[in-house]
Amino acid sequence: xxxxxxxxxxxxxxxxxxxxxxxxxxxxxxxxxxxxxxxxxxxxxxxxxxxxxxxxxxxxxxxxxxxxxxxxxxxxxxxxxxxxxxxxxxxxxxxxxxxxxxxxxxxx
Amino acid sequence: xxxxxxxxxxxxxxxxxxxxxxxxxxxxxxxxxxxxxxxxxxxxxxxxxxxxxxxxxxxxxxxxxxxxxxxxxxxxxxxxxxxxxxxxxxxxxxxxxxxxxxxxxxxxxxxxxxxxxxxxx
Numbered sequence: 438x439x440x441x442x443x444x445x446x447x448x449x450x451x452x453x454x455x456x457x458x459x460x461x462x463x464x465x466x467x468x469x470x471x472x473x474x475x476x477x478x479x480x481x482x483x484x485x486x487x488x489x490x491x492x493x494x495x496x497x498x499x500x501x502x503x504x505x506x507x508x509x510x511x512x513x514x515x516x517x518x519x520x521x522x523x524x525x526x527x528x529x530x531x532x533x534x535x536x537x538x539x540x541x542x543x544x545x
Numbered sequence: 546x547x548x549x550x551x552x553x554x555x556x557x558x559x560x561x562x563x564x565x566x567x568x569x570x571x572x573x574x575x576x577x578x579x580x581x582x583x584x585x586x587x588x589x590x591x592x593x594x595x596x597x598x599x600x601x602x603x604x605x606x607x608x609x610x611x612x613x614x615x616x617x618x619x620x621x622x623x624x625x626x627x628x629x630x631x632x633x634x635x636x637x638x639x640x641x642x643x644x645x646x647x648x649x650x651x652x653x654x655x656x657x658x659x660x661x662x663x664x665x666x
Contacts, residue, residue: 469648469651470651471645471648471651471652471653479658480640480656480657480659481582481590481640481653481656483645483652483653483654486645486647486648486651486652486654487648490647490648492645492647493647524590526590526652528650528651531650532578532597532602532604532650533592533604533606534595536582536591536592537589538589539589539590
């Protein structure tokens with residue numbers, strides 16, 4: 438079983454600042470890593486797939502990077518609507534899926 | 546427009562059963578794998594099960610294996626999750642999701658709004 442560990446658990450920043458969220462895997466993986474944003478009472482929204490590809494309609498301020506065991510979601514200049522919980526997700530063993538525990542991005 | 550809509554949630558006693566449905570529209574349902582993901586109150590996302598487009602292959606998280614069964618009817622554009630021997634720890638909002646058109650099995654690009662399952666006596 439592969440475990441995804443996200444850090445930090447909570448990130449407090451102001452609008453306009455840069456956010457860097459980390460997702461570390463327990464073993465080296467193919468870059469089948471995705472990132473989601475979830476706001477209270479809503480379904481998750483796909484942001485990034487295959488580590489660095491932006492999903493349809495996602496603003497360019499969101500970017501993904503990384504390989505091996507370390508992956509990063511960067512939000513270049515935070516907008517008020519970006520404050521939410523972010524999850525990383527990995528597919529492995531054909532069609533098993535696992536999520537990280539989430540990073541809460543809150544307004545400072 | 547792609548839509549997935551879950552239904553069938555509710556209150557059930559421990560040991561009981563419930564069947565969730567997910568109605569899909571706006572895409573060629575049979576061409577895409579589908580997944581169930583749950584979220585306990587105040588907690589993170591947790592994968593439950595996935596099924597390939599043909600329905601020929603199914604996959605389960607260890608904590609539901611042997612109790613939950615995923616199935617689909619491509620003629621009805623419908624996905625199901627049969628949940629048996631329910632436990633208190635199965636209490637969660639259950640989301641169904643469609644495999645990404647761009648990323649295939651690697652991501653879920655459309656999600657329903659979820660249906661709440663509460664297991665309690």
